[in-house]
Amino acid sequence: MGALSNLRVLDLTQVLAGPYCTMLLADMGADVVKIERPGGDLIRSNPPFVDDPGEEAYGGYFQSVNRGKRSIELDFNDDEDRADFLSLVEEADIVVENYRAGTMEKYDLGYETLTEYNPQLIYSSIRGFGDPRTGETDRQGQPSFDLIAQALGGVMEITGQEDGPPTKVGPGIGDLFTATLNCIGILAAVNHREQTGEGQYVDTGMYDSMLSLTERAIYQQSYTGEAPSRRGNSHPTLFPYDAFETADGHAVIAAFGTNHWNEVCDTMGREDLAETYSTAAERLENRVSLREEIADWASGLTNDELVGALEGRVPVAPVQTTEEIFEDPHVETREMLVPVEQPGTDEEVEIAGSPIKMTETPPQPRGRAPLLDEHREEVLGSDETTTDAEQAADD
Secondary structure, eight states: OOTTTTOEEEEOOOTTHHHHHHHHHHHTTOEEEEEEOTTOOGGGGOSOOSSOTTTSSOOHHHHHHSTTOEEEEOOTTSHHHHHHHHHHHHHOSEEEEOOOTTHHHHTTOSHHHHHHHOTTOEEEEEESSOOGGGOOOTTTTSOOOHHHHHHHTTTGGGSSOTTSOOOOOSSOHHHHHHHHHHHHHHHHHHHHHHHHOOOEEEEEEHHHHHHHHTHHHHHHHHHHSOOOOOOTTSOSSOSSEEEEEOSSSEEEEEOOSHHHHHHHHHHHTOHHHHHHTOSHHHHHHTHHHHHHHHHHHHHTSOHHHHHHHHTTTSOEEEOOOHHHHHHOHHHHHTTOEEEEEOTTSSOEEEEEOOOOOOSSSOOOOOSSOOOTTTTHHHHHSSSSOOOHHHHHHHO
């Protein structure tokens, strides 16, 4: 059993932020029932597919963040479906949704209504701009996606090359980081309920989360009064801490400590640089010329040669392609690529495993993502859904 196998989660989320949050809970053993609106999660039809989108139940996007969940399809405009939902709320521990503020209230299914059915309920929302219950602003009710959160929260302003435009971070961190924080908030609320018997509302806004993530930009503005901007792959206060082009790719070197700097200079055969720029302040002040020295050295080496020369003594790594990630024995040993069934094909696909490792209750993906409404009879066909813990007790 997982660490959270005693918890039942009603998952009203869709697309990325909410599903990622509830996926983390499912990986840790929670019984996550994905309650989908008519037609299902918007992202079910999003590519990529293995072969034929017409035959496959969903694409890789949906598969990657909905594994190990059960699915039922409910229409909150339908009285019977609404009653079914409320019956599930009575027995649930947690409800998670990521609609715009006010959406659940339109169906009279907001936090206050649901706690009438279950006073100990933990109700959690992920929104672009938070919920009025925890701090009302004029942005609430506006739609938001990862790109909006990264733009408003300062991430794009400090990402990209110095002479280039603001750039979003590749992964959807506006969704993923917010989802992770929301999961932490839910678990804190569960702990509080264990001590007091009180449920509560957990609210995580994407804009707020991006401000937290850009920590460096916030304190730089406060301390210096200057707005930080883009520095490419370098760091505003550490050197060397950058990516360097090699003969066959790129590698990163993070050698801002004096011990690491000395090792780099020794490997380059440039002990004179170690002596001349012996302090971090001197290296930072002369970062432009010193970067050129390192770049010139790196350009004559392959990735393997550069990394091989420094690895174990200096923080260094190649900039890997996804093909190289799939071939990395570290990734295999850490079980970070997990095979799951792809419905509509005879093949398995691989999705990212759980980075949370625990010795007694190791989190793990529990199978593929569900088909739409696949578990209706299982979830609604009896008076009470059986959790993993209850099933184990019966056995």
